[in-house]
Amino acid sequence: MNCQMLTRSVLICALFLFFTVKRSSAIDNLRVAYPSMNTSVFALVIAQKEGYFKEEGLNVELLSIRGEIAIRTTLAGEVDFFTNAGSALAAAVRNVPVKLITVFQDKPSWDLIAQPEIKSVAQLRGKNIAVMSPEGSLAVVAREMLRKNGLDPTKDVNLVTMGGDEVRFPALQTKSIQATLFNTAMSIKAQKEGFSKLGNASEYANLIEGGLATTHDKIKQNPEKIFRFVRGALKGLNYYVTKREPAIKYMMDGLRMKDRELVSLIYDIQIPLVLREGFSDDKVLQSMIDDMKKTTKVQREIKVADIFDLTFVKKANEELKSSGWKP
Structure with a gap:
C-alpha cells in the first residue's frame, strides 16, 4: 500500500514538473x-x-x-x-x-532637397514641393520649415501629393517638382547628383x-x-x-x-x-x-x-x- 502511494506521488510530481516546464518554455x-x-x-x-x-x-x-x-x-x-x-x-x-x-x-532626419539652382528656402516661392500625403509627417514638417523661413505654405508654394522616394526622386530629376524631403540615404544620393540641400528637418520640428x-x-x-x-x-x-x-x-x-x-x-x-x-x-x-x-x-x-x-x-x-x- 505504501509502495503504491509512493508510486502515485512520484507520478503526480513528475506530471506537475512536466506541465510546469512545458508552460514556462512556451513561445x-x-x-x-x-x-x-x-x-x-x-x-x-x-x-x-x-x-x-x-x-x-x-x-x-x-x-x-x-x-x-x-x-x-x-x-x-x-x-x-x-x-x-x-x-x-x-x-x-x-x-x-x-x-x-x-x-x-x-x-525627423529628413533633408529638404531642391533643384541645383535653388540655394535657399526663400527661393521656393511659387514652386512645387512634393509630400506623400496632405496630413502626413512629411507635409507637417515641410509646412513648418516653410513657415520658419517666411513662406506661407498655403499661399506661397504648391504642395503636391506624391508617393514615396521611388516616385519623388524621378520627379525631382525630371523637374516636375522643385523640392521635397528625403531620408538620409536618399538625401546623400540626391546631393551626389548635384541637387541642393536647403536644411535638415530636425532643426525645425519635433x-x-x-x-x-x-x-x-x-x-x-x-x-x-x-x-x-x-x-x-x-x-x-x-x-x-x-x-x-x-x-x-x-x-x-x-x-x-x-x-x-x-x-x-x-x-x-x-x-x-x-x-x-x-x-x-x-x-x-x-x-x-x-x-x-x-x-x-x-x-x-x-x-x-x-x-x-x-x-x-x-x-x-x-x-x-x-x-x-x-x-
Missing part, C-alpha cells in the same frame, strides 16, 4: 507591421537576430505592410504592433483606439519618426506580453546605438546596400537623433499632439496619457539598468 508568437526600414525596425531586427526576443519567450515575425494598412490590420487583430509612429499619432488624435508604447526618435504602437485592447488584455516585447526591443535598440560596426552590417542587410562607407555615414547622422531609453519628454510629446490637432483640425483636449503609454518602456529601462545588462 508566444507576435507579428509586427512595418512600412519601411528605420530605427524602430533595425532595433527589432537586431533583437530577433541576437536572440533577445527568444530570451523573452517570444517569436516575433516582421511583416512589410504599408502605413494605413498596418493600422487597419492591427485594429483587426491580424498583427500585434506597428512601427509607423507618425501615423499612429495622427490616428490616436482622431480617437482611433491605438497608443504609442515607445518613442525611439522624436526629431516629430516622431520611430516608435512602436498597438491597440488599447492589446494593452488591457496582454500587458505582460507587451512588456516582454518592449524589453526585447529595447535590448535591440541598445545594441544598435552602442555596437557601431555590427549595427552597420545589420543596416546594410536591411537597406540592401553594399556601400559600407555610405551606410556608415547614414548611421553616424542618425544615431545622435535616437532616444536610447525609448521615450521622450512629456513637453515634447504634448507639442507633437498639439501640432497634430492643428493638422487634423481636432478640437478636443488631448493629454499625453491619452496617446502614449510609456509605462512598459520605462519599467524595462529600470530593470535593464538595475541588472547591469549590456548588449
Whole structure:
C-alpha cells in the first residue's frame, strides 16, 4: 500500500514538473507591421537576430505592410504592433483606439532637397514641393520649415501629393517638382547628383519618426506580453546605438546596400537623433499632439496619457539598468 502511494506521488510530481516546464518554455508568437526600414525596425531586427526576443519567450515575425494598412490590420487583430509612429499619432488624435508604447526618435532626419539652382528656402516661392500625403509627417514638417523661413505654405508654394522616394526622386530629376524631403540615404544620393540641400528637418520640428504602437485592447488584455516585447526591443535598440560596426552590417542587410562607407555615414547622422531609453519628454510629446490637432483640425483636449503609454518602456529601462545588462 505504501509502495503504491509512493508510486502515485512520484507520478503526480513528475506530471506537475512536466506541465510546469512545458508552460514556462512556451513561445508566444507576435507579428509586427512595418512600412519601411528605420530605427524602430533595425532595433527589432537586431533583437530577433541576437536572440533577445527568444530570451523573452517570444517569436516575433516582421511583416512589410504599408502605413494605413498596418493600422487597419492591427485594429483587426491580424498583427500585434506597428512601427509607423507618425501615423499612429495622427490616428490616436482622431480617437482611433491605438497608443504609442515607445518613442525611439522624436526629431525627423529628413533633408529638404531642391533643384541645383535653388540655394535657399526663400527661393521656393511659387514652386512645387512634393509630400506623400496632405496630413502626413512629411507635409507637417515641410509646412513648418516653410513657415520658419517666411513662406506661407498655403499661399506661397504648391504642395503636391506624391508617393514615396521611388516616385519623388524621378520627379525631382525630371523637374516636375522643385523640392521635397528625403531620408538620409536618399538625401546623400540626391546631393551626389548635384541637387541642393536647403536644411535638415530636425532643426525645425519635433516629430516622431520611430516608435512602436498597438491597440488599447492589446494593452488591457496582454500587458505582460507587451512588456516582454518592449524589453526585447529595447535590448535591440541598445545594441544598435552602442555596437557601431555590427549595427552597420545589420543596416546594410536591411537597406540592401553594399556601400559600407555610405551606410556608415547614414548611421553616424542618425544615431545622435535616437532616444536610447525609448521615450521622450512629456513637453515634447504634448507639442507633437498639439501640432497634430492643428493638422487634423481636432478640437478636443488631448493629454499625453491619452496617446502614449510609456509605462512598459520605462519599467524595462529600470530593470535593464538595475541588472547591469549590456548588449
